[in-house]
């Protein structure tokens with residue numbers, strides 16, 4: 454019977470409906486009127502949407518197991534390791550850095566706006582480094598491996614990525630004075646929206662969301678971020694507000710005539726979990742071994758993906774320049 458209990462716990466944990474079931478059993482719904490209760494009521498939204506997405510795909514016979522297999526396996530791996538390390542990392546950063554904050558803020562609406570802009574900046578820094586520093590790309594590339602977009606991609610991350618992302622984001626926010634309860638609230642909104650922008654074309658064909666696309670980062674922008682088309686590579690690093698993409702000129706709307714191709718640009722097997730998980734680390738190792746001299750070897754770790762000690766670079770920036778100059782002369 455224990456196996457059924459474990460399965461039941463995993464399923465309610467995945468769906469995030471444990472607290473709601475408790476409320477249902479006790480018949481006491483007063484918790485819904487508390488801040489925590491509201492959070493508990495929102496958390497099942499993404500897993501439920503994922504189930505609807507898969508069901509719709511099955512009904513319309515568009516369900517392809519390979520679109521979900523790798524995200525699912527990565528979810529299982531991460532489920533056990535990542536969460537604990539990440540929570541510990543956040544608490545550690547707050548404990549160490551809170552006394553160095555430039556000033557103190559409180560849980561009010563205007564500090565919420567301030568906190569969100571800072572959080573988005575911190576997210577930009579982490580995400581930009583994840584694409585522009587080869588070692589960090591090794592951690593982030595797992596998330597970019599899937600060749601189709603759907604909500605399960607939300608769960609596809611290398612297990613060390615969450616702690617690394619949270620250390621950078623928490624440190625910047627705490628140093629900028631964002632109050633910890635406010636930070637957790639922002640993290641919750643960011644996590645929910647960050648999951649939703651992975652909604653697949655099955656559920657939402659046009660991810661532009663009309664007018665909303667003018668003010669916030671919609672699924673369409675994040676689909677562009679997951680594309681390997683030269684024009685789309687390394688753009689739209691933000692999560693909910695694309696202000697920092699506009700400031701740092703990485704803002705790229707979806708072009709109607711340019712079909713998105715999901716995935717990463719190197720030759721890989723997106724159906725093989727070892728390639729998805731460790732492929733980039735293996736490539737980095739091979740490049741380092743082949744490079745002459747210690748300096749070149751170290752440069753491979755910190756330079757952008759595609760950088761080569763021979764000078765024959767294939768970075769996203771260069772690939773895009775070629776693409777644009779080809780278009781201009783065509």
Ligand SMILES: [Zn+2]
Pocket residue numbers: 580583584593597678
């Ligand atoms: Zn990315």
Ligand SMILES: [Zn+2]
Pocket residue numbers: 596606651675679
């Ligand atoms: Zn993503």
